[in-house]
Amino acid sequence: MNPTYILLFVFLGIPALLFGGQYLFARRLRTKKEEVLATDFSATWDAILHQNVPLVTKLPKRFRERLETNIKLFLAEVSFEGQGGVEITDEIRVTVAAQACLLTVGRENKRYPRLNNIIIYPSAFTDSPRSPNFDPDNPTYRLGESWTTGTVILAWDSAKRGAVNIHDGHNVTLHEFAHQLDQEDGVADGVPIFEHRSAFAAWADVFTREYDIQVKKATKGHRSVLDHYGATNYAEFFAVATEAFFEKPKQLKRKRPEVYKILKNYYRLDPITW
Numbered sequence: 001m002n003p004t005y006i007l008l009f010v011f012l013g014i015p016a017l018l019f020g021g022q023y024l025f026a027r028r029l030r031t032k033k034e035e036v037l038a039t040d041f042s043a044t045w046d047a048i049l050h051q052n053v054p055l056v057t058k059l060p061k062r063f064r065e066r067l068e069t070n071i072k073l074f075l076a077e078v079s080f081e082g083q084g085g086v087e088i089t090d091e092i093r094v095t096v097a098a099q100a101c102l103l104t105v106g107r108e109n110k111r112y113p114r115l116n117n118i119i120i121y122p123s124a125f126t127d128s129p130r131s132p133n134f135d136p137d138n139p140t141y142r143l144g145e146s147w148t149t150g151t152v153i154l155a156w157d158s159a160k161r162g163a164v165n166i167h168d169g170h171n172v173t174l175h176e177f178a179h180q181l182d183q184e185d186g187v188a189d190g191v192p193i194f195e196h197r198s199a200f201a202a203w204a205d206v207f208t209r210e211y212d213i214q215v216k217k218a219t220k221g222h223r224s225v226l227d228h229y230g231a232t233n234y235a236e237f238f239a240v241a242t243e244a245f246f247e248k249p250k251q252l253k254r255k256r257p258e259v260y261k262i263l264k265n266y267y268r269l270d271p272i273t274w
């Protein structure tokens with residue numbers, strides 16, 4: 001073949017093919033997103049929210065439409081897998097998605113870029129051999145897990161109970177999705193990604209101080225609006241504080257005002273007013 005043609009193919013043909021492929025892929029994604037957005041939020045899904053996720057029904061009206069849009073996109077992007085005989089139903093998908101999306105609804109266009117799949121067990125489960133925490137000699141029972149590789153695992157009985165009871169400060173779904181937000185930068189350290197870098201200094205300042213208080217309370221067995229499990233490490237402190245922020249906002253603001261304020265700024269939500 002004429003060397004000129006070969007050079008033309010290398011410098012013009014290959015980039016054109018690559019660009020064309022990318023363009024078609026982006027177009028297909030866009031079409032799929034448009035299709036998802038064009039569908040209605042069904043009455044069945046709405047009934048599931050009312051029945052299982054009362055927290056969401058208290059959300060101010062201005063966030064409601066965005067939440068429904070984000071739930072639709074979330075369910076189109078993330079796959080669910082049942083384990084231990086669980087059959088994935090709309091009840092499971094919508095209950096989990098609604099709470100995951102509640103954490104991000106205050107910030108426009110914010111979703112879970114790392115999240116791929118959600119595994120649902122009927123009740124407490126032992127560590128999966130696929131889990132980064134797996135120890136065959138010492139299996140532990142868990143209600144939820146969140147992996148930096150984009151997997152969330154939930155025990156459905158606890159997840160449902162936690163969603164229905166919105167005042168006890170325990171919600172495993174909010175807890176695990178707070179971990180997902182924390183792990184978005186690849187590390188579980190209690191420091192999520194901020195919209196503005198300037199937010200980091202205030203976060204580090206408040207979290208360091210408040211975590212120390214939590215450790216002291218847990219060590220001495222003192223009562224706390226935050227579960228003592230939050231004294232495990234900074235990542236657990238963030239996840240436990242998130243549960244209290246949404247389920248015990250009044251108590252959290254009264255007892256630990258700095259924690260409430262920093263989470264209010266991060267989530268851009270003010271549950272005390274709901």
Ligand SMILES: [Zn+2]
Nearest residue numbers: 175179236239
């Ligand atoms: Zn945790």
